[in-house]
Amino acid sequence: MMINKRLIGTVSKSKKYIAGNVTLQWCSLAANIVIMFCITRLLEGLYTGTVDSNSILLSAGVLLAALIVRYLCATGASRMGYLSSKEVKKTLREKIYQKLLRLGASYQEQVKTSEVVQVAVEGVDQLETYFGAYLPQFFYSMLAPITLFAILSFINFPSAIVLLLCVPLIPAAIAAVQTWAKKLLSKYWDQYTALGDSFLENLQGLTTLKIYQADAFKQEEMGKEAENFRKITMKVLTMQLNSITIMDLVAYGGAALGVIMAVTQYSAGHVTLGGCLLIILLSADFFIPMRQLGSFFHIAMNGMASSDKIFRLLDLPEDRPEDAQSVPEKGDIVCTGLRFSYEADREILHGIDLRFPQGSFTALVGESGCGKSTVAAILMGRNRKYTGSVSIGGVELTQLEESSLMRHITYISHNSYLFKGTVADNVRMGKSDASDQQLWEVLTRTKLADFLRSEQGLDTMLQENGSNLSGGQRQRLALARALLHDSPVYIFDEATSNIDVESENDIMDQIQELAKTKTVILISHRLANVVKADQIYVLDSGQVTEHGTHAELVEKKGVYESLWTAQQNLENYRKDGEPA
Ligand SMILES: Nc1ncnc2c1ncn2[C@@H]1O[C@H](COP(=O)(O)OP(=O)(O)OP(=O)(O)O)[C@@H](O)[C@H]1O
Numbered sequence: 001m002m003i004n005k006r007l008i009g010t011v012s013k014s015k016k017y018i019a020g021n022v023t024l025q026w027c028s029l030a031a032n033i034v035i036m037f038c039i040t041r042l043l044e045g046l047y048t049g050t051v052d053s054n055s056i057l058l059s060a061g062v063l064l065a066a067l068i069v070r071y072l073c074a075t076g077a078s079r080m081g082y083l084s085s086k087e088v089k090k091t092l093r094e095k096i097y098q099k100l101l102r103l104g105a106s107y108q109e110q111v112k113t114s115e116v117v118q119v120a121v122e123g124v125d126q127l128e129t130y131f132g133a134y135l136p137q138f139f140y141s142m143l144a145p146i147t148l149f150a151i152l153s154f155i156n157f158p159s160a161i162v163l164l165l166c167v168p169l170i171p172a173a174i175a176a177v178q179t180w181a182k183k184l185l186s187k188y189w190d191q192y193t194a195l196g197d198s199f200l201e202n203l204q205g206l207t208t209l210k211i212y213q214a215d216a217f218k219q220e221e222m223g224k225e226a227e228n229f230r231k232i233t234m235k236v237l238t239m240q241l242n243s244i245t246i247m248d249l250v251a252y253g254g255a256a257l258g259v260i261m262a263v264t265q266y267s268a269g270h271v272t273l274g275g276c277l278l279i280i281l282l283s284a285d286f287f288i289p290m291r292q293l294g295s296f297f298h299i300a301m302n303g304m305a306s307s308d309k310i311f312r313l314l315d316l317p318e319d320r321p322e323d324a325q326s327v328p329e330k331g332d333i334v335c336t337g338l339r340f341s342y343e344a345d346r347e348i349l350h351g352i353d354l355r356f357p358q359g360s361f362t363a364l365v366g367e368s369g370c371g372k373s374t375v376a377a378i379l380m381g382r383n384r385k386y387t388g389s390v391s392i393g394g395v396e397l398t399q400l401e402e403s404s405l406m407r408h409i410t411y412i413s414h415n416s417y418l419f420k421g422t423v424a425d426n427v428r429m430g431k432s433d434a435s436d437q438q439l440w441e442v443l444t445r446t447k448l449a450d451f452l453r454s455e456q457g458l459d460t461m462l463q464e465n466g467s468n469l470s471g472g473q474r475q476r477l478a479l480a481r482a483l484l485h486d487s488p489v490y491i492f493d494e495a496t497s498n499i500d501v502e503s504e505n506d507i508m509d510q511i512q513e514l515a516k517t518k519t520v521i522l523i524s525h526r527l528a529n530v531v532k533a534d535q536i537y538v539l540d541s542g543q544v545t546e547h548g549t550h551a552e553l554v555e556k557k558g559v560y561e562s563l564w565t566a567q568q569n570l571e572n573y574r575k576d577g578e579p580a
Pocket of ligand 1 (some may be wrong): 342343348366367368369370371372373374525
């Protein structure tokens with residue numbers, strides 16, 4: 001019942017802590033039996049008048065020792081619980097982390113980031129209690145009634161057997177509510193995550209909601225969701241309270257039955273007064289562990305749900321080749337008959353041929369949504385489920401080691417991520433052993449050096465995603481980091497969109513400088529930026545429609561030429577205030 005062998009096997013180190021926890025709880029029970037035994041002996045002695053000061057002193061000594069043992073066992077058991085929880089957290093988070101590393105840059109093809117975060121944080125936390133509390137209780141709740149039965153059967157067998165037979169009624173009651181509870185809990189979790197999603201989305205988009213005065217409508221929508229969640233929470237609580245009531249009825253009913261049996265046996269003369277008292281005092285202990293297990297029932301159910309999610313993540317297929325190779329130092333990047341779909345029935349790239357010769361400057365242009373970024377993501381190994389062929393230096397992309405690919409190609413998008421920390425920390429990601437002088441060199445190339453000197457130099461602090469910098473400064477810093485990475489291939493994906501003209505020009509100057517020594521692939525919607533490219537591919541709805549240099553394409557008077565003319569007119573209009 002709620003025991004997942006695979007899960008326990010995965011965190012096998014925690015077995016010894018669970019065993020320790022059960023043993024200590026069992027020792028505590030033994031001490032409790034000794035305490036009850038002393039008390040009943042003493043009471044019987046007082047009743048029959050056979051007690052003397054020596055036996056009182058002896059009983060007091062044994063009582064004190066048993067109390068100390070009980071205290072030590074309780075402390076030890078909770079320490080064991082803590083150690084096994086710690087082990088579970090460490091092992092499972094490590095496994096999830098390693099799995100993500102093995103899935104690599106393409107992990108999003110198989111699992112959503114939010115799901116990974118939920119599983120690694122909340123999912124693992126739920127298993128912490130499963131291992132720390134539920135599992136030890138599961139074993140102890142079986143051991144305790146058997147131990148008590150073994151002892152009490154010597155005192156009065158009929159009472160002991162009645163008590164023992166009543167114990168399984170508790171798990172039977174739990175099993176009865178389990179099927180219903182499972183459905184209810186899964187509904188509860190669905191509504192909980194749905195409400196969490198809406199809350200996060202509305203919070204992130206609050207400014208937009210305010211601008212369009214749509215906040216009242218969203219509030220109403222969320223109010224309805226919250227009301228549904230309240231209702232289902234109340235249902236879950238009612239279910240839990242009801243099941244606790246049922247368990248209490250069984251537990252105390254069973255104990256009462258045991259007491260009645262003991263008293264009847266005493267009046268029939270089958271058991272001594274002390275024996276009868278001992279049965280009465282210990283009868284509740286038959287049921288308390290199982291009753292406690294029942295109250296951990298929802299922990300176990302959540303634990304099972306989390307472990308399913310964790311194993312689903314850990315079982316995701318990893319199509320990494322056994323004999324992965326490093327990227328050849330030299331060679332062109334060639335795509336032949338490249339097809340790709342994000343969703344089964346919607347192909348984005350329809351069998352395109354592209355060649356990026358080593359050391360050349362290639363531009364990819366085309367209308368929004370034509371598939372430019374998809375090509376870049378395929379080259380970076382993020383979209384692995386393509387068909388056709390993509391090779392670097394003659395080796396198929398899927399046969400390449402991911403780390404080698406990351407050293408070979410640097411990708412700079414329009415929103416490259418900057419981390420909270422110093423400028424030096426962020427730029428050094430490009431090359432961990434770079435000297436301060438090398439950092440200043442790239443920062444000078446991207447024209448950030450003067451600004452940083454007026455701040456705290458390389459120690460200037462950045463907030464999350466560089467939110468204390470301007471858009472242009474952020475892109476300059478991302479470029480500095482990329483330059484330091486010094487890879488043979490660079491892909492710029494709209495790296496200059498949404499920034500000021502001065503920053504755009506500075507960054508374009510650096511890209512053109514870089515193109516003299518490296519393979520550069522530039523994705524840009526602004527055609528003025530691609531004029532100097534060695535070759536331009538024009539993409540339309542996932543197909544290459546034109547290919548050539550800027551001059552050739554203008555000459556051709558096709559799609560490129562009409563886009564170019566339209567953009568030129570617009571730019572001249574901006575400069576002169578009237579159409580060219
Ligand atoms: N993760 C995704 N899941 C499903 N469809 C996607 C995903 N990413 C992109 N697409 C779809 O693929 C098509 C091509 O997108 P892509 O981002 O490659 O275009 P793009 O040419 O780079 O556009 P833009 O210039 O606007 O960035 C689009 O129709 C888009 O809807």
